[in-house]
Amino acid sequence: MSELNKNRIQNIIVVGGGTAGWISAAILARSTEHLACAITVVESPNIPTVGVGESTIPTFLDLLDYLKISKQDFVKKTDATFKLGIKFVDWLDEKHSYWHPFGSVGSKIDGVPFYHHWLKSKFHGCPSEFVDFSPSIALAKINRFLAPARKSDSILSESTYALHIDSAKTAKYLENYCKKKRVRHVYADVIDATLSPGGMIERLFLSSGEHLSADLFIDCTGQAGLLIDKYLRVKYIDWSNYLPADQAVVVHTEQAAEIPPYTQATALEHGWMWKIPLRNRAGNGYVYSSQYCDADQALTALRGKLDGAEISEARTLNFSTGKRKSFWVKNCVAVGLSGGFLEPLESTGIYLAMRSMLNLVENFPSAFYEQSLIDEYNRVMHIEYDCIRDFIVAHYCLSNRQDSEFWRSWKEREIPESLRIKLDIFSANGQLYKNPMDLFSEESWWAVLEGMGLRPRHYLPNVDSSDYYKIIDSMKRGSIALKESAKMAPTHEAFLQKLIG
């Protein structure tokens, strides 16, 4: 073996066979396919996966591209449907709804983002909504779908989409992918681990009697955080002061004939509920704070809002919102729920697992575990978590709802300083001071802040150098053209039928 290869990581163990475990193994298998690197997934036959995580964001398609997985094949085998954004119902007030679109909303005019021109039009009394200029929402509102064609000159080609996925089928799909790439799959509980004198994980002891060693360990054991917590003793930073929801009741129902191409998030008395449409069923869950409501109450409230007949046992899940103080320590990287969790309002759990692994691939160490790479990895992951946290808190803290202790608590609740500064600046003139690494685009922030009723006090003066009447005219024509083009697109069901045959 050459000197160079001797210092390479040759053996990786992923502990956990949930979505994070299989995403991790798939990314590792793909990124090391030309290297002699052994990858093993150890999955407990006794500890179930969380089995939720069914609404994704557009980066999920980047994952499929990275893995060279055909989208058509994936959609077919996982009962997936398309998602153009999220419809938020009753968040600002009861009987009010708004959209968080994927993709662009309008385009820059004279070098200034569309939002600022649109904002000026609101000061002049124009009736249009910000999302009237979103191709994705033009389609979503009338249950239509069209995959944007790169070379098309259609006005809808700027739409962007993600998928709703069956989590069990997705894990199975990725498991099969990994097996084709020679990933070893071991069904056993990890019952103990030993550390080297330097604090590196050395060996795992399995319930089967086998013991396994590796250079690198990926902890995907869910909220247990078996390696990162029990053996490496890395603290969990609790964010329940910012985001108090800590439980969810979930149940599957029959899917109605019409499949919406969006996730619906409806605010309820003590939290909110999701509706995620799949081809074989719908996923429903009520995310709430156990401080204000118990599982029985939550289930009764959820049942009152279901559209179809229940087809699964109801389950209660506990979670704690927060993140690890470090995600990567020594030779162990915590990915998925073991690294942290932000409640599922913006469907970011799967994204974070994928981002964790791609970040690892970018900062892949030699067997010397260069601290500079570990530090950079952790720096990036902290920014990811912090930015997503701020975006989620913004959905709650701007609400006008006062109908329960849960909603009233937001008036006194502390919000992160980074969010407070962002909201203050935005309130002045609509500018967004975002970390360039923030997952959510300016359009996402503008759509949610406008949806939550936060309108800046002034518009940016530099939009006054553009020809206002020409802009108003093109805005009117643009939103009509979007609506008309959307009507020509196939229904979501028709599109799915044609795709899967």
Ligand SMILES: Cc1cc2nc3c(=O)[nH]c(=O)nc-3n(C[C@H](O)[C@H](O)[C@H](O)COP(=O)(O)OP(=O)(O)OC[C@H]3O[C@@H](n4cnc5c(N)ncnc54)[C@H](O)[C@@H]3O)c2cc1C
């Ligand atoms: C209520 C809720 C709703 C969510 N909704 C969304 C959503 O819409 N979109 C989204 O992107 N994300 C969502 N998420 C997050 C998403 O579900 C998770 O990010 C994703 O499922 C990854 O989970 P995981 O693999 O880390 O953990 P788990 O699914 O808990 O898997 C843990 C794995 O570790 C194994 N394991 C545990 N201990 C041992 C041991 N000692 N030995 C061997 N194996 C062990 C278990 O058997 C299991 O295979 C949601 C999460 C919750 C809680």
